[in-house]
Amino acid sequence: MKAKLVNTISDILKLEINQGRKSILQPLVDYIQGKVTAGADININFICTHNSRRSHLCQVWAQTAAAHYQITKVNCYSGGTEETAMFPKIAETFQNQGIEVLTISEGSNPVYALKYDQNALPIIGFSKKYDAPFNPQSSFAAIMTCSQADGGCPFIAGAEKRIPITFEDPKISDNTAQQDEIYTSRSLEIASEMFYVFSQIK
Numbered sequence: 001m002k003a004k005l006v007n008t009i010s011d012i013l014k015l016e017i018n019q020g021r022k023s024i025l026q027p028l029v030d031y032i033q034g035k036v037t038a039g040a041d042i043n044i045n046f047i048c049t050h051n052s053r054r055s056h057l058c059q060v061w062a063q064t065a066a067a068h069y070q071i072t073k074v075n076c077y078s079g080g081t082e083e084t085a086m087f088p089k090i091a092e093t094f095q096n097q098g099i100e101v102l103t104i105s106e107g108s109n110p111v112y113a114l115k116y117d118q119n120a121l122p123i124i125g126f127s128k129k130y131d132a133p134f135n136p137q138s139s140f141a142a143i144m145t146c147s148q149a150d151g152g153c154p155f156i157a158g159a160e161k162r163i164p165i166t167f168e169d170p171k172i173s174d175n176t177a178q179q180d181e182i183y184t185s186r187s188l189e190i191a192s193e194m195f196y197v198f199s200q201i202k
Contacts, residue, residue, distance in 0.1 A: 001098070001116060001117050002098050002100070002118075003098075004097070004098035005064075005097065005098025005099060005116060006098070007098070008097040008098045008188075008191075009064075009068060009191075009195070011188065012188060012191045012192050012195055013192075013195060015188060015189070015192035017192060017193060017196050021193065022196070024164075024165055025165060025193055025196060025197050027161070027163045028044075028141065028143065028163050028165065028197050029197050029200045029201070031141045031160075031161050031163070032044075032071070032074075032197065032198070032201055033200070033201055033202065035073070036071065036073075036201055036202075039073075040073070041073045041075065041139070042066075042071075042073055042074045042075065043075050043077070043136045043139060043140035043141070044062060044074070044075070044076050044077065044140060044141050044143060045077040045078065045079060045130060045135055045136060045140050045141070045142050045143065045156075045159075046058035046059050046062070046076070046077070046078045046079075046143045046145050047078070047079050047080065047081070047130045047142055047143065047144055047145060047149050047153065047156070048078075048080055048081075048144075048145045048146040048148075048149045049080055049081050049082065049146055049148045049149045049152070050080045050081075050082060050083075050084040050127065051078055051079050051080030051082075051083065051084065051086075051127040051128060051129075051130075052080070052084050052085060052086055052087045052090070052127055053086075053087050053089075053090055053169060053170055053171060054145040054146060054167050054169060054170075054186075054190065055078035055079065055080065055145050056078055056086055056090050056125055057090065057093075057167075057186065057187050057190045057191075058076075058078065058143065058145050058165075058167075058190055058194065059076045059077060059078040059123065059125075060076075060094060060099060060114050060116070060123055060125070061187070061190055061191040061194040061195070062074075062076045062194040062197070062198070063076040063116065063123055064099075064116040064191075064194075065191070065194045065195040065197065065198040065199075066198050067116060067117060067120060068195065068198070069195075069198040069199060069201065071198055071201050075136070076123070077134070077135045077136060077140070078125075078128075078135075079128050079129055079130030079131065079132060079135050080127060080128070080129060080130060080149070081129070081130065081149050081152050081153055082129065083109065083127050083128055083129050083132075084109070084127045085108060085109045085110060085126075085127045086109075086110065086112065086125050086126060086127055087171075089170075089174075089179065089183050090183070091112055091125075092183075093183045093184060093187050094114060094187075096184070097184070097187060097188075097191075098116075099114055099115065099116055100114070100115040100116075100118075101113075101114055102114075102115070102122070104124075109126055109127050110126065111124065111125070111126040112124070112125040112126065113125075130142070130153070130156065131156075131157060131158075136158065137157075137158045138158040138160075139158070139160055140158065140159055140160065141159065141160060141161045141162075141163060142156040142159035142161070142162045142163070143163050143164075143165050144162065144163070144164045144165070144166065145165060145166060145167055146166055146167070146169065147164075147166050150164045150166065165193070167186065167189065167190055168186070170182050170183045170186040
């Protein structure tokens with residue numbers, strides 16, 4: 001990992017998570033632990049409405065946390081109830097926090113390679129529906145990262161487990177002086193919870 005990401009992870013690990021949030025995260029801890037105990041692959045699909053902000057933050061930080069704690073067979077995905085594009089500020093935020101961002105293709109829905117380690121496969125980041133062919137079709141946990149997607153998707157085909165872990169949308173800060181601060185803060189908040197989840201796996 002690059003020095004900037006190592007420093008970001010050091011900051012992440014200092015963040016406190018309250019008991020209420022730990023209770024919300026526990027079903028995901030239990031799901032992952034069950035798979036680890038069984039020696040099975042761990043497929044996690046983070047779902048929000050547009051697959052543009054929170055779901056990408058969750059996907060990348062969960063994959064990074066799994067690598068940090070050396071939990072193997074973890075495959076993190078993301079999707080939306082509709083396809084839009086990864087919001088550019090998300091790519092910028094990742095870069096500022098030490099995730100290497102490479103643009104594979106541009107256009108209305110750009111495709112990015114997101115690397116947390118120089119020797120690891122990149123995470124492919126772009127907006128897609130949760131059930132797109134790029135994502136697992138069965139044997140996965142569906143993590144609902146926004147209440148709108150949770151309410152709008154009463155059924156996720158193929159999901160073994162559906163777990164709501166919602167976060168406030170950093171979109172509220174778009175076109176304001178607080179945008180950088182809010183996106184940075186939301187990214188660190190999500191990262192701290194994903195790192196907590198994987199720190200609990202034995």
